[in-house]
Each structure stands twice: as structure tokens, then as C-alpha cells.
Amino acid sequence: MNILIDLGWFFKQRKKQYIIGIVTLIFVALLQVLPPKIIGYIVDDVTSGSLTSEQLTKWLVILAVSGVLMYIFRNIWRVMIYGSSIVLARTIRKQLYDHFLKMSPAFYQKRRVGDLMAHATNDVSAVQQTAGMGVLTLFDSLSTGGFVILTMALTISWKLTLIALIPIPLMIVMTRFYGKLLRKHFRTAQEAFSSMNDKTQESISGVKVIKTFGQQEEDIKDFQQLSEEVVEKNMRVARVDALFDPTIGGIFAVSTILSFIFGTRFILAGEMTIGDMVAFSTFLGLLTWPMLAFGFLFNIVERGNASYTRIRNLLSVDPEVQDVEEAIDERPKGELKVDIDSFTFPDDSKPALQDIHFSLKQGETLGIVGKTGSGKTAILKLLLREFDDYSGLITFGGHSIQHYRQQRLRESIGYVPQDHFLFSTTLAENIAFANPTVQMEEIRLAARLAHIDEDIQEFSEGYKTIVGERGVSLSGGQKQRISIARALLMKPELLILDDSLSAVDAKTEEAILRSLKETRHGETTIITSHRLSAIQHAHNIIVMEQGRIVESGTHTELMALDGAYKEMYDLQQLEASVEQGGEA
Ligand SMILES: Nc1ncnc2c1ncn2[C@@H]1O[C@H](COP(=O)(O)OP(=O)(O)OP(=O)(O)O)[C@@H](O)[C@H]1O
Incomplete structure (x- = not known):
């Protein structure tokens, strides 16, 4: 989660947008709790035969109004949070571009163009994802999950809620472990992408020489090899990626089984109604997204972490040639x-x-x-202050x-x-x-x-x-x-x-x-x-x-x-x- 702290400077800059986005996100989470509750009431009223058409209309109106509000709020948070993440991408891209232009030739002598381009494209987009999808999943999983769990505990059965939550700590441990693995593999995948980018750039710029010397086949072979490496390293990422969903799904299934076993017992013991159980299982369904989102969160954040580290390493290189303090602000002229x-x-x-x-x-x-x-040329380079x-x-x-x-x-x-x-x-x-x-x-x-x-x-x-x-x-x-x-x-x-x-x-x-x-x-x-x-x-x-x-x-x-x-x-x-x- 370090990256969310490291990006603090940006969240401060876009404080208003993020606050509006998160508050509307929380409203949506709150509103989401209504439908299952209402369905529970309707089921109970139907079973007891006490449902009147007025009551039904009232519930339907509440459902419709909450639906419209959710539609509006969802739109607002998307614009606020995703919009801000696009601004972040633009800001970092500009930081990189300004930095590139400040650097002296010695910097470019040591680095490859394709690598620098990969930083400005792939890495920036991974960080953008963190500030958009990452922030969304963090607050959405916490608020939706929190409200759903609270409503389950406070309005249905705290005992059954605790039972349903038993497997959650295991999920946290597993996703953290996958997250670490993912960061490692994602970093190497990005490095491989940089190399392939560099090769592509070099081959396209040097295509005339390649053809003149009849080296097309060798060049294609080199490219294929690098491309294979990108595939292989991304496959490792995909393999870890693929662990998130089944793990969460498995843990969720255990939660569901536990709540059904114990829920039926509570109904038989008269501690819960059937309506409560219907509402409870709908709530459990609502927990699917926050749980998956939690997995996504680790996934996105770890990719962002790896990419932001690469970007910061690049930005931390100081230009070899810098202006002195109070430098003369005139065009030199004379001897x-x-x-x-x-x-x-x-x-x-x-x-x-x-x-x-x-x-x-x-x-x-x-x-x-x-x-x-x-x-x-060396004399001229010194005159130009390249060194x-x-x-x-x-x-x-x-x-x-x-x-x-x-x-x-x-x-x-x-x-x-x-x-x-x-x-x-x-x-x-x-x-x-x-x-x-x-x-x-x-x-x-x-x-x-x-x-x-x-x-x-x-x-x-x-x-x-x-x-x-x-x-x-x-x-x-x-x-x-x-x-x-x-x-x-x-x-x-x-x-x-x-x-x-x-x-x-x-x-x-x-x-x-x-x-x-x-x-x-x-x-x-x-x-x-x-x-x-x-x-x-x-x-x-x-x-x-x-x-x-x-x-x-x-x-x-x-x-x-x-x-x-x-x-x-x-x-x-x-x-x-x-x-x-x-x-x-
Ligand atoms: N960026 C660099 N890093 C390390 N060595 C360099 C670099 N640029 C040039 N050299 C070396 O410094 C020496 C002088 O090179 P320079 O480019 O000044 O030669 P030049 O007289 O301009 O030659 P030419 O007429 O071929 O351009 C050469 O031995 C060259 O290999």
C-alpha cells in the first residue's frame, strides 16, 4: 500500500475531487444495503400474509429512488476518481518529459530509448490505474464491505455474521502473499517490455542498415527472443493473477456454506426468520464484489508500486550539468x-x-x-556544456x-x-x-x-x-x-x-x-x-x-x-x- 502514501502529493492536489468521489462512493455503498433489506421485509410480510398494496408501493418507490440515486452517484465518483487518475498520468508524463529534456547527453549514453519510452507509457498507465481503479477498489471494498457486514450484524444476526467472516483473515494473508509475488514478477515483466521496446525502436530506426547487410532474419530472431521473454514474464504475472479469483471464490464459498449450516440452525432454533435468511444470503452475495475488489486492490496496487518505483528511480537521477545559483541571465557575447x-x-x-x-x-x-x-568534437561538447x-x-x-x-x-x-x-x-x-x-x-x-x-x-x-x-x-x-x-x-x-x-x-x-x-x-x-x-x-x-x-x-x-x-x-x-x- 506504500504507493498510496507515495502518491500523497497528488491526492492532496486533487483533494476536492477525491473527497467528492469517495463520499459519493460511500453513499452508493450505503444505498446498496437497502434492496436486500427491503426484499427481506417483503418476504416476511408475504409469509405472514400481512403485505398490503400500499406497503408494496412504498417499498417499490424506495427501491426506485435509491436506484436513481445510485445511478447519479456512480456517475459522479467515476468522473471524480477516474478523471483524477487521468490527470495524474498527465502530471507524471510531464514530470518525465521535463526530466528527459533536462538531462545531459551522458544520461542518454547510459540509457536506452525504448526503456525510457516504456517508463513514459506502460509504467505511467500502471500508476494511473492505482490512482483510479486502486482508490476506487480500496474505498469501495471497505465501505460496501463495511456497511454490508454492519447491516448483517446489527439487523439480522451478529452471530451468523461472525461465522460467515471466519475465513476472511485467511483471505487477507493469501492476497498479501500473492501481492508480493505479483510485484516481483510485474517488475521483471516491465523490464522485459522495456528491452523489447528498445529493440523495436532500434530495428525500425536502423531498418536501412539491417536490410543493406541482409540481417533481417537475424533481427527477426532477436526480436522473437525478446518477445518470448515478454510473454514468459507476463505469463508469470498472469499465473499469480489467476490465483486471486479462485482463492477469493473458494473462501467465499466456505463463508456461504458456513452461513447456510448455521443459518438453518438459527431458524430452527427460532433465532431468525426465513426472511432474515433470504436477506442474509442476498447480503452475502453483495459481499462478493468487495472481496473480489480486495483482491484487485492488491493486484493493482502492487503493479502501481513496481511501476512507480521505476519512475521514481529515473526521476531521482540528477542532471549532471545544472545552473549555478544566481546564474547570469544574459546571452554571453564577446571573447x-x-x-x-x-x-x-x-x-x-x-x-x-x-x-x-x-x-x-x-x-x-x-x-x-x-x-x-x-x-x-570533444572541445565543442565542453563549449556547449554537455559536460x-x-x-x-x-x-x-x-x-x-x-x-x-x-x-x-x-x-x-x-x-x-x-x-x-x-x-x-x-x-x-x-x-x-x-x-x-x-x-x-x-x-x-x-x-x-x-x-x-x-x-x-x-x-x-x-x-x-x-x-x-x-x-x-x-x-x-x-x-x-x-x-x-x-x-x-x-x-x-x-x-x-x-x-x-x-x-x-x-x-x-x-x-x-x-x-x-x-x-x-x-x-x-x-x-x-x-x-x-x-x-x-x-x-x-x-x-x-x-x-x-x-x-x-x-x-x-x-x-x-x-x-x-x-x-x-x-x-x-x-x-x-x-x-x-x-x-x-
Ligand atoms: N561520449 C563519449 N564517451 C566516451 N568517449 C568518447 C565520447 N565521445 C567521444 N569519445 C572519444 O573521445 C575521443 C575524441 O572524440 P571526438 O568525437 O572529439 O573526435 P573527433 O576529432 O571529433 O572525431 P571525428 O572527426 O571522427 O568526429 C575519441 O577517442 C572518442 O572515442
Whole structure:
């Protein structure tokens, strides 16, 4: 029952609705007691031959009125209690969503998307059940059961009532035991569901790779195996589930047998009338639901418990990167100074960056080059505050980047990542992602600067063309340029192109770089690239090797050094001339 206490914060929020719901529920329970009592009276009056038509009408009117009231009250409690449980699901889903958005990439590196989705769907619905059906069954079983038992004891025979209740403690013990078992199995079933969810997500996202490598059959086998596990673990849950009803039914049967044996004796002894016995057995029938509900209650509550524990475990993970107290609430602007002594990725053993020192005045362009895995993106990740755990200091506009509100820092940086992500919406909305209210003219201007406007005009619906599964498929270069337009639209103080021109041809690359140079006068730019043509005109270029800066300077200075940069340059020139020769 812990979960009902753990959800106390929500019950407090919806106090009014729950009170109305529970009070009407209790009224219904009270009203339910009337019909058997009335039937008992009618039976006795019929047996004694004293029933008048007036009396019969009176009883029938009472029955009809209580029926109408029960109809109204049942409706009210459903709206109040079930309605609140839907609000709870929405609240928890929002808590999870807010939490997901607060978390840094390190969090996602450790967790699987399918698992996170399972938390936001299956687990939330199990908790919703607890706040709806769970609360209902708790109060319904207690109030209906309580009133029925009290009426039986006080108006018919307390002795027979006690006899009928003899097997109840056994029922409580058994349902508690099943409840514990159920919680354990339900948790493992939810974990299996998470894994299957994850597999489905991964297979659908990676379907092209799976097909290209002819791995469909293997993938189907993997999926089947996970699916089998889900079935097997849910079967365990179902097996425990299946124990509740027969146990309760069995115990109820014992109660009925006991009350018939002893009821007949009491009638023969003159302690009870036949009408009393008829009423008593109807009351016993009314106890079926509270008893079953009691079983349901354990069932629902234990599922809710397991799911709420999973959700709370997830919510209790603090974001690695957080705003400091009284963080600067302004967009940083000005000189960028990077002094990183050392940085190691979480769970990694050797540093990814060491002794990285450079500065960049406002309006300047920095080029970062180096072999794959040399640490170019790692520097950018620290600038974006994806990780805070490094020794050294990065300042932007004279303050440590860790002293700005993260939101402000991110607003001032237009980051075009290597792996582009476009949403399944229109091209215009994809470009205006960071500022959805922006005018179409500005969207087009950004697209023109990124040299994607012409391509977009060629699509049948222009800027309204939908991207992704439901719409047009874009080439790698087109996606890159849309991502660049998206970043440019933010009018960032610092534009970062992380190898973002790799999929466009040399001519388009040059045109984009020229537009950037012409339009971004006072703003700073960082470009990482394998292709030296992209950074050749930068004010400063750093050459990375195994997480360290091995050379730095302008293109001319670096060429004069005759080191790693010159070697890369010569190699790329050679490649270019071979390609040209090949084409000729
Ligand atoms: N999240 C991470 N966790 C652990 N190690 C990482 C992580 N990201 C990158 N690395 C490692 O850090 C090193 C530097 O990677 P980085 O992505 O900065 O290289 P890069 O120069 O940008 O390469 P590329 O040009 O291929 O993008 C690599 O050895 C890489 O394996």
C-alpha cells in the first residue's frame, strides 16, 4: 500500500475531487444495503400474509429512488476518481518529459530509448490505474464491505455474521502473499517490455542498415527472443493473477456454506426468520464484489508500486550539468577563452583532451582540424556544456560558461552537429525550430545563406514540404544545409559547424562559407572539418592529434611550419588532383 502514501502529493492536489468521489462512493455503498433489506421485509410480510398494496408501493418507490440515486452517484465518483487518475498520468508524463529534456547527453549514453519510452507509457498507465481503479477498489471494498457486514450484524444476526467472516483473515494473508509475488514478477515483466521496446525502436530506426547487410532474419530472431521473454514474464504475472479469483471464490464459498449450516440452525432454533435468511444470503452475495475488489486492490496496487518505483528511480537521477545559483541571465557575447588542462569522458579511462588553450576574439573564425577521433568534437561538447567535469576554465564574454544560465548559453550558440536531426514536420518549421514565431522572410533568408533555398523551391510544396517518414527524403547535403539554416536563424553569437559541410560539394561549401563571411561580421564562428578548404580562411586554426593541440596559427603560418597541417594539405591537394584527373 506504500504507493498510496507515495502518491500523497497528488491526492492532496486533487483533494476536492477525491473527497467528492469517495463520499459519493460511500453513499452508493450505503444505498446498496437497502434492496436486500427491503426484499427481506417483503418476504416476511408475504409469509405472514400481512403485505398490503400500499406497503408494496412504498417499498417499490424506495427501491426506485435509491436506484436513481445510485445511478447519479456512480456517475459522479467515476468522473471524480477516474478523471483524477487521468490527470495524474498527465502530471507524471510531464514530470518525465521535463526530466528527459533536462538531462545531459551522458544520461542518454547510459540509457536506452525504448526503456525510457516504456517508463513514459506502460509504467505511467500502471500508476494511473492505482490512482483510479486502486482508490476506487480500496474505498469501495471497505465501505460496501463495511456497511454490508454492519447491516448483517446489527439487523439480522451478529452471530451468523461472525461465522460467515471466519475465513476472511485467511483471505487477507493469501492476497498479501500473492501481492508480493505479483510485484516481483510485474517488475521483471516491465523490464522485459522495456528491452523489447528498445529493440523495436532500434530495428525500425536502423531498418536501412539491417536490410543493406541482409540481417533481417537475424533481427527477426532477436526480436522473437525478446518477445518470448515478454510473454514468459507476463505469463508469470498472469499465473499469480489467476490465483486471486479462485482463492477469493473458494473462501467465499466456505463463508456461504458456513452461513447456510448455521443459518438453518438459527431458524430452527427460532433465532431468525426465513426472511432474515433470504436477506442474509442476498447480503452475502453483495459481499462478493468487495472481496473480489480486495483482491484487485492488491493486484493493482502492487503493479502501481513496481511501476512507480521505476519512475521514481529515473526521476531521482540528477542532471549532471545544472545552473549555478544566481546564474547570469544574459546571452554571453564577446571573447571566447578556452583553457582546458584535462578532460576525460565519464566512464572512460584516458583523457580525451589535454592542454587545450586558445582564445577567439568576437567576430573571428576558428578552424579545428585533425584526424578522426583526435578530440575536435570533444572541445565543442565542453563549449556547449554537455559536460562540466573537466579541469580548466572556459570563459565567454569574460565569465565562465558555467556561470551563465544554460538556456542563455545555448541561445547564444548555433550548433550544427555532425549527426543532423530533422523533425517530421515542414521544412519551414524545421528551419524555424528555435524560434517558431519567426516570419517566413527570415526563414528564407537563413535558407538562402545556407544555400538550400533553391533546393527547397524545387520541392512540390516548397517550404511546406513535410520531411521524413511522412514526406520527402532529403540527401545528406540537403539535411546539412537545413541544419545550418536552422542555426543561422537563431542569429547566434557563436556559430559552430561541426564537420557540417562534409556532405556538400566543394563549390557549395565555398559559397556557404562566403555568405557566412559576408553576413556574420560581429559574430564568432568555429568550424571543425576534415577538409582543409573549409577552414583555410580562418583567423586561427588549431591542429588536433590524440586530444592535444599539435600546431596552431593561420593557414600561411601553418604551411610555413611544414608539419602535420602541411602534410594534410598536400595529401588533400593530391587527392583532389587525382579526382579531377579521374573525372577528365
Ligand atoms: N561520449 C563519449 N564517451 C566516451 N568517449 C568518447 C565520447 N565521445 C567521444 N569519445 C572519444 O573521445 C575521443 C575524441 O572524440 P571526438 O568525437 O572529439 O573526435 P573527433 O576529432 O571529433 O572525431 P571525428 O572527426 O571522427 O568526429 C575519441 O577517442 C572518442 O572515442
